[in-house]
Structures are given as structure tokens and as C-alpha cells.
Amino acid sequence: MFSSWLKFLRLRPVDQRYALLEACLIGVISALAALTLKQGIGWLGGYRVAAVNEHGWFVLPLAGFLFGGLTGVCLQWLAPEAAGGGIPQVKAVLAQLPMSLSLRSALVKLLGTIFILGAGFTLGRRGPTVHIGATLAAQLSLWLPTSPQHRRQLIAAGAAAGLAAGFNTPIAGIVFVVEELMRDISGFTLETAILASFTGAVVSRLLESSEVNLSGLVSQQGWEVTFVSQEIPFFLLLGISAGLLGVIFNRGILFSLRFYQGLSWPIPLRIAVAGLISGSIVAALPPFFRDNAGLRDFLITGEGGWQITAIALIAYFFLTLIAYGSGAPGGLFSPALVIGSALGYLIGVAEVALVGMGSANINTYALAGMGAMFTAVVRVPVTAIVIIFEMTANFELVLPLMISCATAYLVAESLSRGSLYQELLAAKGINLREETQVDPILARVSAEQVMTYPVESLSTDLTLDETSQVFSRSPHRGFPVVEHGKLVGIITQTDLGKIMGRSQPLTLKDIMTQRPVSVSPSAPLQEVLYLLNRYHLSHLPVTKQERLVGIITRSDIIRAEVEALHDSDTLEQPIAQRVIGEPSYTIYQTRSPAVGKGRILLPITNPETVIGLTEFGSAIAQYRQAELELLHLIKVPRNSAPNQAWVNPTLGRQLLQQAEAIANQYALPVHTQLRTTHQRSEAILEVIQERKISLLIMGWKGTKNIFTGRLFGDLTGNMMRKAPCDVVLLKRSRKVTAKDSSASQRWLIPLAVEQTNIKPLMSLLPQLSAVGNAPEYLFCTINATEKENPFQGTVQQLSKQLQAPVQSLTLPTPTTENQVLQLATEKECDVIVLLTTFKATSPSFSLDTSFENNFPAIVAKRFSGTVILIRPARETK
Template sequence: MKKLLANWRDSSWLASSSLDTRYALIEACLIGLFSALAAVLLKQGIGWLGGWRIQTANLYGAKIVLPLVGLILGTLAGVVIELLSPSAAGGGIPQVKAALAKYPIVLNLRTALIKTVATILIIGGGFTLGRRGPTVHIGAALGAQVSRWIPNSPTNRRQMIAAGAAAGLAAGFNTPIAGVLFVVEELMRDISGLTLETAIAASFTGAVVSRILGSADLNVPLAVLNSTRRGSFAVQEIPFYIILGILAGILGGIFNRSIIKGMKFSRGLPLPVPLRIGLAGLISGIIGAWLPPFFHDNAGLRELLIVGQFTWQTTVLIFVAQFCLVILAYSAGAPGGLFSPALVLGSALGYLVGIVEVALIGSESPYTFALAGMGAFFTAVVRVPITAIVIIFEMTADFNLVLPLMITSAVAYIVAESVSQGSLYEHLLLASGIELTEEHPQNDFMNQLTADDVMQSRVETLASNLALPEVIKTMSRSHHRGFPVLEEGKLVGIITQSDIPQDSKQTESSLLKDVMTSKPITVCPQNSLADVLYLLNRYQLSRLPVTQGSKLLGIITLSDIIKAEAKQLNCDHQPQARFEPSYVVYQTRSPAIGKGRILLPIANPKNIAPLLEIAGAIALYNQYEIECVAVICVPQHLHPAQAEVETDNYRQLMKGLETWGEKSAIAVHTQIRVATDVSEAILETIGREHIDLLIMGWKGKSTRIESIFSNLVDSLIQQAPCDLMLVKLGASAHAFPKELHLRHKWLIPTTGGDRIKKLLTILPALATLDSIPPKLQLCQVSPPDRTQLPAGDFHKAAELLRKAMKCPVMLLPISAYSVSETIVNLTKRRKYGLVILGASNEGLLQNVVKGNIPEAIARQANSTVIIFRSSGR
């Protein structure tokens, strides 16, 4: 029976696997259909817009129309890409290569549509780029979208993207075999059965549909081929083919290097992307207007070069102009490809070598050299010799070209690798921070993401001295099934439901530390997800604490990893505007001996003293460290790492803060960052340094109408993942400790004990700033139409404060409609030294984000006001 069941399971699995394969082939055919339709639409759109441009130039003059059209259409294409789909920029092959290597590159229907529109605008506007590279990108994006619409298996998504890329190339060149080889040789380097089957199905469908809807002829017209074909390959021509390969390799390597340097130069210009592309279009139009008329529309240049319609002088001019204009357009980030330009450059170079060969040996035509040069230069740029050979062969169906193509392509590949190692696409990815190596050609996100990226930083913890009945009660109220156990702020164990004893008597008499798992397995925030998953599987765990030393930073569970994997596979996130990461130009570190960390941004050095006193009091009370950060803001077009800034004044200030920390027995860390956005830099620091509390000062007025506190403060209130304390100093004193000494009455609007608990991390610490214990006034503002005020939580809050603060606590219930007006009037009349907001659930905490009540109180009150926002940990 067991053997029968095993055979049944095997046959069931085989049937399911076969069904998945058939399903994937059907999906690949559908992707090929869509890719072909997109390729035809792209070809027709470019033809129509390019025809309109030439007609307009003939009517009104090329020297006016061509530069103006290049500027307008180039800028428009850049705007469309930047606003609607930044992932559609560039040629597209690097993005597809990175997506197939499992990098989180956005590939979807939006990318395909925007890429199509932008490419039509660019190539139709006169940019010297090709449409075949974009068709590969469009096909891959359609493949990714179809795999979402009709999913057959998450593991097959890469094959669907690759199939779309193959279909795009096949539809663009009418070369289905080359489409498959390009995927295998350049994009995936995978020859598994499913990869080949889906790529073949998609390429075949794309080529057939494109042939039916586009043109019945081959890419190089048969009339051209028939008029130029001659005898078979001759041995005496081999040296000239070798020379052609050497020239193609050298010039192709220089071409690649020039594009990389051009892109670096373009990105360094203080111009937005649309204007950079528009400027490239303007320059291309100016140059094109002064070239011969046949260059105004270079769609047929390759065929004219093959049949030998030009003199050698004109051919040299074509090569030089095409070489420079392609570098100009591609470096600007215009959406266009390099396949067709490489073929044109190769045909021109081959034709020139063929002319020399005809003059020296006396052959009939340089036709073979022009076609062999196409394959050689294509190889030198893209570094795919087999694909280059097959593309030219499929375009011509001439067997006499096989040996010349093999010689020139092989030589060109070897020489090009000596001039500039690696394909252009690899260099473009490296410039974007994506490195694909032979040892690790695919980016497994499990090795790229760390525990810090995925962990939950808001963790429910339990104290080690809790009685087990209290632990059971807490577990029953929470949806979590495991809790880290802390003792004096340090992780000492972990407790799960399975650790609770079944014996009720033992439960009643035991503490949490008696039954917890001591010295639990932990991970550091820098550990990769692969390491985390290994530990979870190795020890059959469902969660792991993330620690730095003995400090608990967060917790990571299996569900967190599953969510990260799903997000990575789907790539459903929409592109968002991102600032350049900040750059640290100065940093000092003290021993990391604290249980937590306070971040104190240094905005105005003149007002740092009172904020530093507050931070110091909280740090001493809670055994925290203080991280002081100064952010120097530079314009957004500058890269922070390359900006020249003056740091001498901040360095002196930081040294003074270090000295203060040594005298105060507080670990003080300092750093100076250069950034394009201050709030982004502070948020980055919070994440990197694992900040528990952010303390900021506020002047008491907003700089812009649409902001509540200020643009910076509003952004941090909404996004900071830690506790946040906003301080507005009172009008009667410049130093916070002095004001507490003069008037030590505190006002705390609240509604209950749960809100007060969150404030107990800062209130006892603030009380140490004055030798006289403060007098606390708890205020509860309720609408007058309520017949009876709920007093239970109010009295509970007072009792909690008395125990924690050991000072008088008075209750003040008030009936009023306006919370802010009541508290402001109360503050002015009774002259409170400190007002603390953030302990109420009657709109105060919510309005920190939505804005009116806390801002109104802080702005109008003469007292010092602290707005405290808990992270909810």
C-alpha cells in the first residue's frame, strides 16, 4: 500500500509538472502576441512621427525644425518618463537584465506603455537611437504583467520575463532564433528546459505576428540582398576580416567607454532629466541639420551602406556622426536602443574595409564586409557573438556569411574585452549600484536584504519578574505567540505558549524567568535573510530576536520573510521620488553601553544648551546614549558625497558635545551628514543608529501656510519610527532648567492611565532638572453637554504619577468646548512652567499629524511646551 501511494504521489506530481509546463507555454505564446503588437505599434508610431518631422523640415527648413523638434519631443519624453514611470528610462536592456537577476526592478504594463510612448517621441524626434532595445524592454514588461494576470507558478515568473524579452527582440528584427539566443547568452545565461521552451514559443509567436502585421520581407530587403550577393567565401579575404574584427573591437570598446563617461557627465549636470534629454535632442537636431539630407531620416542607412550607395568619404562622415550622436543621445538617458545604431556603425566600418579589400585584391563588392562588420561591431558593444552571428544570418539567409561572421565576431570580442572588459549593460548596471558577477550572476534577495530591513521594531516585551498568571493574561490579549523577555532593558530570554507549564499549581507560584528559554538564539541587524532563515529552519523556530549586544532592536518571524519574498517577486511597489542618501563627513563614537539611544539634531548651535540638558536628564534616568547629528543641506542636483561643504564650525561644536558627555558620564556620539533633504537624513540616521527617542526644538511658528509646525518637523512626526519629543521653550527664559526653577508647576492634559504610562519614560527624568520637586496638575477637558465626567481613568493616572514622581498631583476637571483655548487660557492665568501634550486621546495625539490643537497650544502659550508622540512600542 505504501508503495502504491508513493507511486500515486509521483505520478500526480509529474502530471502537475507537465500541466504547469503546458500552461507556461500557452502563457509564453500570449506574451509573444502582445510583444509583437507592441513592436508593430512602436514601428508605426516612429514611422508616422518621423515622416511628419521630415515633411515639416522640408517645408520650413531643416535648420529650424530639426533642432526645435528634438528639443520639444526630447523634453516631453523626459517629462512623461519622470512623472509616470521612471523605470522606463534608458535603453531597457540593463533593467531587464537586473530584473532577471532578481533585483527589485519595476516591470509592468505601465512600464511597457510609457516606454512605447517615450520611444516614439525620441526616435520620431530625430534621436540617433534604435527601437529594438526598447522592444526587448517592452516585451519583458509585458511578460511580467501577463505573469501577474495569469500566474501559473511564482518560480516561472523569471521565465515569463525572459520570454517577453526574447519575443521583443524577435519581433523587432524578425529573428526568432536570435531572440532565444540573446536570452540564453546575455540576459539569463540559463539553458534549462522551461527557459528554452518558453523563449522559443514566445519568439516564434512574436516573429510570426510581427511578420504578418509588419512586413512580409526580411529585415534586409530581398531586393538588396539579391543585387549584392556574389560568390563564396575566399581564403585570401581572411586577413581583411581579421583587420575588420580588430577595428570593430577597438572602436566598440571606445564606444562603450564613451557612453559610460557621457552618462557620468550628464548626471553631473545641474539639470533635471527632461531638460538633459531635450538638450541632447537640440544638439542632435543642430548637427543633423548640417549633415546631408539622407541623414535627416537615417532609418535606411544600413541598407544603403550594404549596397554601396556612398563614397568612402561619405561613409566616414556617416560613421563619425552616428558614433557621436548615439553617445550623446544614450548618455542623456533617452529611451532608445543601441542594437540598430551598432549595426549601422558596423556596416559603415565593414564597407570601408571592404573598399580597401576590393582595391587591393579586386573583389566584386564590399557587400560581405558590410554585413560582417555589422556582426563584429554588435559583438564589440553587447558582447554576444553567437547572437550577433545568428541575427545577421537570419536577416540575410546567406550561408556564405557564416565564416566571415564567425571570424570577425570572434576577433572583435577578444579585442573589445581587452579595451573595455564586460558588456556595456554590465557597466551601466554597475553605475547604478548593481553588480552581477560570474560567481553570483543572480541577485538572491535573501542575501541582499538584512534582518534590519525586514524586522518588526515595535516589539511587545515582558519583564522577567512577572508572575505567570499575569503572563498568561497578557498572552491571551495579544495576537502574538512569543515574547522577548527583558531584565533591566537587556534581553535575557524568550517565552512562547509552549513554555507555560500545564500544572496550575506550578503556574500560580512561578515567575516568568523560571520558565522562559534563557539565552535565546539571536541575530544581528546586519545578518542576511538567508542566515535568518537558516537559523529558523535549523532550530525549528518561528521567530528570532534581533539584537545589538544585549539590546533588543526588534523581532523577525517567518511571516515577515514570506511577506518580503512576496513583495520582491511581485514588484508591485510604485516608483517614488527618492533623495540621494546622506553622506557622513565626520563621526565620533563612544562606548555603546546604554540601553537605548536618543537622537538630538543640531539645527541652531545657539539654542542647543537647553535641549542638551533635557536629553542629558533623560539619558541619565533611562541609561541611554545620545547621538548628536548635524545635517548640512546641499541642492538636490548635487550628490552629497561629492559636494564641497564647510564643517569647521560644526566640528568644534561636536568636540564640545563630546567633552560635555565625558563630564556628565553620558555616552555621546556625534556625526555630520551632508544631504539633499534634512528630514530624509534624520530618518536615515534613526534607522541606522536604532534610535529610541528623537528630541527636537521648535520656534513656535510655521514657515509655510500648508505646514503645521514646519515642513521638517511635520515630516518627522509622520514618519519617524521612534518616540518623538518636540520642545518649544517658554518666552520668559532661554534655558529650560532656569524656567523650571522659576515656575515649577506642570500642566498635563490627559484622560487616563494608559496615556500617562507612555509619559513615564520622560517625566521623572525632567523632574531631575530642578532641585525642587514639581507640582503636577492633571487636566481633563470634556464637553459641557456630558452629564457626568468619567473619573476612573483620570484618578488612575494621578495614582500612577504619584508613585512614579513622588510629588503632589492635583486633579482639574474642566467643562469646555475648545480644548486648545481652554489650555492656553489656563496656562496664561496660572503661569505654568511646563505644559506636556501627548497624554490625551481626545484629539490631541491624532492632531499632531492632522494639526491644530497641539500647534495652537504650543504657539500661544508663554510656558515651555513639550509635545510627546509615542511610537507605540
């Protein structure tokens, strides 16, 4: 039965009804996660308070240290992305940035938040609830049939359900998604968010997973929330104060993060120390600080008076900075509400002292202060108003909230634009702009742009034999089936093989897969790729109003990606704008006197090639009287900043020391550095710019993607296109020869007749010759006759310059790489030197070898000797 259900799903196109049902399921799961989180925090927190009452104050710092360290260990070894509040990660994922939302991170976030908040850290659980809800929605969308576009909506619905379950405010969950996370008010976004948020809130109330019910608190205290026009100046003052304090709070959070990162401590130690400090401070404060859950109610009711409230505001402010900066999993919603309630209460006390309008309104200021501070921190005034209104269920509070929240928003935005979550992402190198969100290739290219058309299709009335004959004559493995111009099915070789040998007469209509999965012409490629993977398809029909207009295969998508990547031209941008992630970080370096004529950079990566590469670079540096810069890079995950990642530098130090010992034999000024980075190619570009590198020498395997048009791997390809200096790639010899080491070498230099500018070769060739032993040179002019050889004068000039024999011959057109390799074998050549330059007619940094696209790669793969590829710096006007 289960297999038949899966077969039914494969035959069905993706329907929004599935997504709406999933939204309800997401609401239930989010509410259960919120209940688990609340119960776990309550149990651990209650045990901690009981232990303090029984054993004394020292339990507070001890619990903070132990549980903080345990949480840090879980984060470091299981899911580093679960650190912090989690809402910035959700916001980045909804902006289509490649960040992780896995089930493991949700479980670690759940467990870590219980440890942290149960241990007494002054953070909130609503941010983690939003993160957990979004993560569970992302995981659920992978298990159930969901299109990529619907998956994004469901992640947002999970976030809404998490907020609704955490605060018991279903409307606020919907508004928060629209106002902060997605800025999207499309019908489907609202439908899924409403269903998930409503379901999460209902289940939350049934299971009592949220204790936030200020309406009950108000009725128990006998308050009357009132508002008169004479109080407007004081609510304006509250909004101004909250706006200023919110900006200071955000700046403090960012400063705390930078401070902890500057310590370069591992995350378990950071969180453990933060817990120790927080517990020690709380132990010195009045006893009501030990219960975070009841502190907000204590401040709203004003039971401690304005003196205790002022102490609470200051203490909670700094305790939150200490806790959040360490990377502990916990949110900022609750701290913002607590600080806002204390600020509002103090403004209310001032109003009563100055105007004397009665103490009943002080609590109104406390509630309005919660919304104003929340607005100033998160920059979502509508969400703040709705949250407080839903928690109090009092219409009299709407006008004070609107005045305070609007004023706080205007003041905060005037001083510092953008919410705290945007600033937290920017601190990680992710500059998220609402108006220009990330636009990946698969999202901006549509099916219509890459589909194949016209399409070979079959009619439903074909017999089995006729269908078999069509497949035998065609290279295609599948065909769409149409009837009256409309797509009604699809037939593949697999379907045909299942019914071969049956005796009863069958038509194509009887054996085809009916109601096949299809896609519209405007669908982005990310949806096309998802459908191909989800239903294990090789072909995906493209339909417009049920009419077949094209077909897409995986090869079409790969070709579109390659073309888009080749067309991109980011090299004219400054390095600071090209770096993906954060800049690299130097963890070790040595410096020699800067007495050379220029610098040569050698990235050292492979222990097997370090000797040959260093000898090659040292010989050239000695010839040029240049300095040698040795670099080893350690790649770190994107969720860890390069300047705080925990790495083992032993191998890198050993490689640098080995290379430095070789270079010292050449009496060169040698510099070394060891760097951590997110992306090696960008780190090398940074070093080239910082150290004024004139020549980059790298190892080259020469066997990367020969038949796809790509000559190089990602790292070497980026350097060939982007490096502003001369670049030399070296593929060492694989020959096992009995030749005497003192014997001369023969170098083959094939040049196409179209390569008119060989000045860079004439400049670099004498330097490269320094690694050989009195080499002989053989210039081979490709696609030319002896009478049309344009390099004859150059050969004579080089012979004088190199003081070595230089021969010249031609190979007629068309010349293949096999002819060049055969010539190298016949002439017993040891080295082949290839020259590639920038296209003179192209404004971009595209490369031109003037041969077939895969010529250098095939030569490097098949030639057993040494291959040197030269890419000179582009001439600047």
C-alpha cells in the same frame, strides 16, 4: 460563467501548461507592440522629413527640441523608469532585483520611443521593444495564474519575443535570453522563450512589423557574399577594430551619462537640449542622414563611397552618445549595427585597395562588421552571429561572422570585462554579477525550513458533526484532509459555515475543497507567499509525492523573515559596501570654525520635535564643549540618482535654520547640511564617518512593533545596530503639568543585575543631566536583593561626580515593566533613563537590554514623561 472559471482556477495547482499558453499570448502581444512602435515612428519620422523638405532645415532641431522635451515630461511625471534602452532594467529584474516592470512604464516607453525616434534621435527601437515585451509579460503574469518561478521565465520570454518581433529573428531572441539576460538553459526557460519568440516572429511577419530583411536587400543589389581563406587576416583586423571601437563606444556612453547627470538639469531639459543639438548636426550633414531607417541600408550598399561612410561613422558615433546620455528612451542595437556596417565597409575598401580581390566582398565586410560591433558592445557573440545570419539567410556569411565576432569579443573583454548593460547597472549602484546574483530571503529559504510538522489532519470519513467538534476544540481555522496518507483536500471554517443547517447527512469528503493548491518542500518562500496571495489562502499544505509532510501559514513566513533579518550581520563591512543604491549627495551646507571637542549629530526631520531635540542636543554639546552637526535628509526614488534628483529644499532649509537659531543661543559651533539620499540610515552612517561624529542624538517615538520583538523602527533600529559612535534616543515628555520650570526633576535609572558594564552610563549621564534642572537620581536595581546589589559603590561614586542626591533601591526577581512604571509613578519621576549594550558573547552587533525584549518599548509607550535610551559605542579591541 466567469466566476465558475475563477473558482476552477483556485482549485487547480499551478501548471506549466498555463505558462506555455501565456508564452504564446506574450508573443502575440509583443509583436503587436512592435508593429505599433514601427508604425508610429514611421508616421512621425515621415512627417518630419516632409516638413524639412517643405519648410527648411530648421525643422530638424525644432522637432528634436519639442519632442525631446515632451518625452522628458512624460518620463518625469509618469514613469521615470522608462528612460534609456530598458534592457538593463530587464536584466536586473531577471536577477531578482526589486525594479519596476509596470504597464504604465511600457506605455510611456512606447510613446516616448515614438517621439524620440520620430524626431530624429539616432537611437534604435529594438531595445525598447525588448523592454516593452518583458514589461507586458510581467503584467500579464499578474493577471493570469502564474507561479513566481514561472513569472521570471515568462518575463524572459517576453524579452525574447520583443527581440524576435523587432528584428524578425526568432532564434536570436531565444539565444539573447540564454546568453545575456538569464544565463539559464533549463527546459522550461527554453520552452517558453521558443514559443514566445516563434509566435512573435510569425505575427511580426504576417503584419510586416519589421523592415529588417537584409536577404531581400542583398538580392535586390545583386550581391554575392563570398569568403576565401586569404581574407582571414582582414576579418581578424575587422574584429580587432570593432573590439577597440566597441570599448570606446561603451566608455563614451558612460561618460555621456555622467556628463548629463553632472549638469543637474531636469530630464525634460536634458532630452530637449540633446534633440536640439542632434537636429542641428543632422541639418549640417548630407540629406540621407535625415532618414534613420534607411541609413543602415545606405551604408551597407556603399552608395556614398568611403568618404561619406567615414563621415557617417564619426557622426553617428557622437550623435548616439549625445542622444543616449540624455536619458531618452531608445536602444543601442541599431546604432551598434549602423556603426559596425560603416566600419566593416571601410575595412573592405582597405582590403580591395591593398589586395585587389574585387569590390564584391566589400559588402561582406559591412555585414560582418555589424555582428562584430554588436558583439563588442553587448558581449553576446552567438546572438550577434545568429541575428546577422537570420537577417541575411546566407551560409557563406557564417565563417566571416564567426571570425570577426570571436575576435571582437576577445579584444573587448581583454580591455574591459562585462557588457554595456552591466556597466550601466553598475553606474546606478547595482553591481550585478552573473555568478552571484541577488539572493533575497524569500528566494533562499525553502518551505521545508519553515513549515509546521507534524500536521494535524482529518480523515475523509468524518461526519459533519465530528468535523464541527474538531474545530470547536482546536484553535486552527483549517485542516488538511488525507486519505491513505495522501493529501486529497482541505477544510476551513468558511467551508464549514456554508453547509451548516443542511438536513442531509454529509461527510467531510462531500464538503472539503478537493485538489487543493499545495507546494513542494523545496519551493522557495517567494512561491509560497505568491500562492497564499493569489488564491487568498490562510494555510498552504506542503506535499512530497502527494504525501502531506507539513503546512505553512503567513505567520511562519513572517517569523522566518524576522529571524533571517536579525541573524544578518553586515555591520563589519565598510560603509561603501553596505550602501544600497548610490551615496547621498550634499545640496546645501554651512560650516562654522572647527573649535569644539568632538561633534554631535542631530538628524532634523519632524517640524513638531525640532525645538525639543535641538535644545536637548545643544545642552549636551555645551556641556561637552563640542560642535553641533545639524542634518536634514531628503529621500529620493531609487530610479533617480541623488546627485541629479529634482527636489524642493525649502522645508529642509527652514528646519535647519530654525534649529541653528536655537543652537546659536548656546554659543556653539554649528554646522548644517542638507542631503538627498536613497536610504536615510546609510546617509547618516556616511555623515558619521565623514564628519567624525562622536555622539548621535535622535528622536524616538517608542511605540514601534512592541509585540513582534522589534524595539525600533527601520531608521532607529539601523542606527542602534550600525552606528559606530554613542547613540542616544529621546522620547519627549507628554506630561501636561503645572510644575514650575525651575523645579527640580527626578530621574529613574533601572539597571538589571546582569548589566555589569555601566561605565558608558557613568560617562554619558553627567552630559544628559545638563538638560535638567538640578535633577535627583533614583537607581533601581532589577532582579536583585539589597544584599546582592552590585551597583552600591557606583551609586556613591555617581553622587560625588554629579554633585546631586542619588538614591538606590532594588526590585526583586522577576521584575516586569509594570513594576518599573509603578515605581516611576510613586516616586513622581520625570525622566526614565534606559541603558542597552552590545552582547559581550556575540561577535555581531546585536543588542542586549538584559530585560525582556520589549521592555524599553513598553516603558517608552506607557510612560508619560521623558524616556532616554542610551546605546554606547561598542568597545574595539
